[in-house]
Structure formats: C-alpha cells, structure tokens
Amino acid sequence: MNVEKIIKTKKEIPLRPRTLIHMQLIVNSVSEKITAVLKPFDVSTQQFNVLRILRGQNGKPANLSTISERMVSKMSNTTRLVDKLLAKEYVERKICPENRRKVEISITTKGIEALEHMDAAMLQAENELTANLTDQELIKLNQILDKF
Amino acid sequence: MNVEKIIKTKKEIPLRPRTLIHMQLIVNSVSEKITAVLKPFDVSTQQFNVLRILRGQNGKPANLSTISERMVSKMSNTTRLVDKLLAKEYVERKICPENRRKVEISITTKGIEALEHMDAAMLQAENELTANLTDQELIKLNQILDKF
C-alpha cells in the first residue's frame, strides 16, 4: 500500500504526517472489509463489538457504562446501539435491582448463536487482512504501536 | 498504549486481530486529536483535507471526482462537503466550460489564508502525536504498513 499513490499526490509527504495517513488508510480499508463481512449478518461493527463484549461476560450481565468503556470505538450513544440488538432479540435488558439507575444487559441464546456464525467469517477476514505479514512483522508492528 | 488495558479485557487477544484493533485504537485517538485541533477553525477533518487538496492544485481548479479520489477517507458525498466550504467562502465553484457536466472547484484567497493558520496547529499536533517515536521507528513502521 503506497500512500502517495493512493491519495494520488506527486509530492512526497513528510515522515510523521505520512505515518499517520498511512495508518488511517489501512484502518479505513480494514473497516470497509469488516463492515462488508458483517453485512450479510445485518449487524454493524459496533453491534458486533457489543455482542462480543457481552459474551465475554460469561453470563454475567453488563451495564451500559461497562459496555461503553470496553468498546474499541467509544461512542456517545450506547443506548440506541443496544436498542438495535434488542430489536433483533440478540440481547436482553432489565433494570438492575440493586441500583435502579443502572440497567443490566445480557446476550441471549439467539445472540450467542448469531455471533458464532459471525466468528468464522471474522476470523477468515482477519487472516486475509494480515495475510501478507509474518508473525515477526506483526509482533514488531505491535511493539512500535505501543509507543504511541 | 496497551490494547488489553484500553478495551479492558482480561484475556489476551490473538496476534492478528490484536494488531488490527491496535491500529484502530491509535487512529481513533489521532482522529480525536485532529478534530479537536481543527475545531477552533470551524472545519471538519474532511473539509481541511479538501482545502489541502485544492491548494495542492496550485491555482488549477479541481472537479469533484478528482477531489473525491484524492481524499484520505473517500466519502460518498463530496458535493455537500464542498457546499460547506462554499458557505465559508473558502472555495469557489463553477461549471466547467469544456464539459458542462463537470464542475470546477478552486480555493479562494480567504481559503488559503485560513489554511495557513490551520497548518501551524496541525504541524504541532502531528509532532505531538508522534513525539514518542524516533525517525527510525517511524521508517520501520511505514515499511511494515506497506505490506498490508
């Protein structure tokens, strides 16, 4: 992936902004791919992310703020995101008995099953997206990314 | 930046998805920073991007499809994006005389001046965002990113 070629500029971009643009371009294409992979399942990336967080709870429900802080892309409105999952019957929502301000959200059996179908497609996508890189390269990449 | 800590999960994530998430997290925080830096100038990242593309034309106008293909994040609606810049008098739009289907967009003096103010702020932001990395690390990072 050549940055200058993709954004079609002749002049070469200085190292630091170039790096930021480079990462942005890759993340854009990764997001596009992931969105496309999830499309047949009729869930957005965010919705998928929430389902995985809920599964990670192993039966224990999570409240909205917990979900929110665990999401890769924080967003201001987790309520409406959960509404969508609720409409698909992938999650359940009930008010927390100990603290009625809070709400307890848990994944349903239907949600777990849907997620299992998505997992296979996602796994494949992740491997395809990183197919050109060796484990060593990826480890090195992670090390550099850690410095940000 | 530790991935697991940020998305608050105990279990360690496999290398390949972890790398993708890692990049996503960094790009998210970079975007946030850039958005914040541009906020006082009342332009979005996309609008700023278009202004820079137009300046790069050195007086020569660009049509919508040209702008669109040069943007870092392609978007489906460049017309409305240009509308916003038009309202701020940062750009001019006129129909192309040779091909009346096309439209010629060029940056105004006011646009150039506004952009110059933004440049300084952006340069600083870019340096801050990459301050923890050496040139060698950034070069290595770009090399690895090229493999995607």
Added chain:
DNA sequence: CTACAACAATTGTATATACAAATGTATATT
C-alpha cells in the same frame, strides 16, 4: 438526427454519530 448508454454531479432518504439537555435514581449535607 434520434435513441441510448455513459458520465458527473446533485438530491433524497435512511441511518449513524456527536453533543447537550432531560429524566429518574441514589447519595450526601444540613
């Protein structure tokens, strides 16, 4: 010359996101 396809941009519309304000509940202060 007319009909048709291709092109470039615009418009319509549904959905997503960001941000502020509002609602309802719990806790702390006097």
Added chain:
DNA sequence: AATATACATTTGTATATACAATTGTTGTAG
C-alpha cells in the same frame, strides 16, 4: 426530612455519512 449533588441512562437535535435514485450533459450507434 428536605435539599442539593452526583450518577446512569435516555431523549432531543443537529450534523455526518452511506447508498440509491435523479438530473443534466456528452458521446455514440444505427
């Protein structure tokens, strides 16, 4: 106990984005 403050979520609203359909223009085949 009454009031105020903080908390967790929801709602309102403006803006952004994705995608499809439409408009106006140009090129081309018969």
